[in-house]
Amino acid sequence: MISIEDIEAAADSIAGHVVRTPTVPSPGLTELLGAPVTAKLELLQRTGSFKVRGATAKLLSLSEAERAAGVVAVSGGNHGIALAVMAGALDVKATVVMPSSAPARAVEIAEAAGAVVRVTDDMAGAFALTAELRASGLTLVHPFDDPVVIAGQGTVGLEFADDADELTDVLVSIGGGGLIAGVAAALRARRPDVRIWGVETGGAQAMSEALAAGGPVPVELSSIVSTLSAPAVSQLTYDHVSTLVTEVLVVPDAEAVRGVLDLADHAKVWAEPAAGCLLPAARQVLDRVGPGAKLGLVLCGGNATTADVAAWARRFGLG
Template sequence: MSTSLVTLDMVKEAQERLKGVAQRTAIMQSTSLSERCGCEVHLKMENFQRTGSFKLRGAYNKVASLTAEERARGIVASSAGNHAQGVALAAKEYGCKATICMPSNAPIAKIEATHSYGADIVLAGDFYADAYEKACALEKEKGFTFCHPFDDPVVIAGQGTIGLEILDELPDTDVIVVPIGGGGLISGIAVAAKAVKPDIRIIGVQTQNMPSMQQSVAAGKVTTVPALKSLADGIAVGTPGTLTFDIVSKYVDEVVTVSEAEIAESILFLLERVKTAVEGAGACPVAALMNNKINHIEGKKVVALVSGGNIDVNMIDRIINNGLVKSWRRAYFDIVVQDKPHVLSTITGLVSDSNANILSIYHDRSQRDIEVGYVHVALEIETMNEKHVQNLLTTLAEHGFPAVLR
């Protein structure tokens, strides 16, 4: 498929179409992230976009480009949640029916938000691929007009308006870091940004659980990877698009991956340091920067795209806990000690003297592998950093309480 299907003129046309619809989201510098990465890092805050995600841009551009007859047939789309909201909002404004197929385990917040725009929701399977198959079946069965979430030139052009906004505000940007699922977002940004500034570097970021675009580029052909759950549900796409693969192969300089723990850590960082709630996919570019996944950025001006903020509040506690563990600010100790008076108080005293804070403690004599006269003590402890944890382990061992870090 030709990469010329998406052009700078198409992106500029989308920009005109989106005036008064999509917000021109803020770009803010992160001092703490810049200091950590050794470069000047700016965040493009698409989590503040209408519907909470960049997806509105491409979805609205697509629906607006349809003929009256195509809209009258009704629109069907497949989505993990953010494209769903964009399509539903656009369909509502154009007065046409929208049916959205989503994975059954899609975040409740995304399902409810999509429904609030008046769309019919069809839950299908556990992964995006299942929802896509269902949408294709409904397209054939009902005669709906299909609105693809990423492998569509008009959708890609809509996403590309972000690239124009970045270079309009920060024309000396050296690197743009973008999350990749199916590839529509990075394709649009790459086409627009490289047309304006050919020497700019475009870096894609995927979750290690589903690195479909990275493996496709390495293989030189579209490749499907096994479906695994991820905190970054918005980019958990097993097979990238044909058009997006061609564009990424031509315009994107590198694709890197981040782990689930790194994603959790970056969500926590953005909550604490940037005071903003970001979903897993939106946090991936920050995770890549925080964990030194991108080379040759020292002293450069880097823009990381925070692509969405539709995080499932039911997951926040688990995500924060994972982030705290990854950053050594929460630790779990297991200790087997003699079951006699004052032992527990001695252990808690040592923890207190180290300026750590005990969040919970569990004292158990009944485990099968615990000998008579001994007890298992499990501690959940609030700590400051890795050095603090290691010093506490050393202190406990020196006092006869060797602990195992869980």
């Protein structure tokens, strides 16, 4: 399990490379949800998502031989962007493998940063190709199955714990589980009474299915939210979530997209569906815990284009 000391060491390591993002009360979301809301704005992070934290922590931990050989990562978008940009900044050769469902903008940004980008038919194929490239001598920077990466993501929770006023419930999106594992480890150490809720979208339910099965299992992916679409969680992230997280909630894609629109209208921030899914989940939490809740939302990223969101809104008949 990741310790608070691991997360504090990661924070020291990546300081100067990443942004200490704002932690702010949101009057608009407070009015919308009917309970006090504090938002951690990781969508204002360098490269547009929290992923740069873990990627930077891992890159800075490499030996000279590993740096010289280069690194490889598999990504639905944000991890690949983060690794490509930070590898370029730190003069490390990077290869990023993405499924065809990854946003075109993510591919463009990774290539512009100097990474070699390989696109596969689906996420399972992306993981398979990444394994081949790793076997050829590249160092894997896994998006979630790595204690160094998880400790880096945990710095989100460390900052949230330090900067937020009183919180009773914190909601965190789940793809492979690296973010929630790190955030939960930090919050359990700093704010042990806070309930932590994971959120997935239907068709990207790797953690929910793992919890039901008693361990990681492969899942069929059908969600539009590519940045949450892990084909399975890892034992490492499963162990953290099963031990530290109150419950994992699942919301439909359409509600996640509606959440993007609501965040724009009420919080005045531009998010992606991986963050938008927190709003419908927050309503579920409020129904369960009753009056007196003070919510914290980790708005994990904002790497969706206006064209993407408009297309999704049309698809789901959202005004």
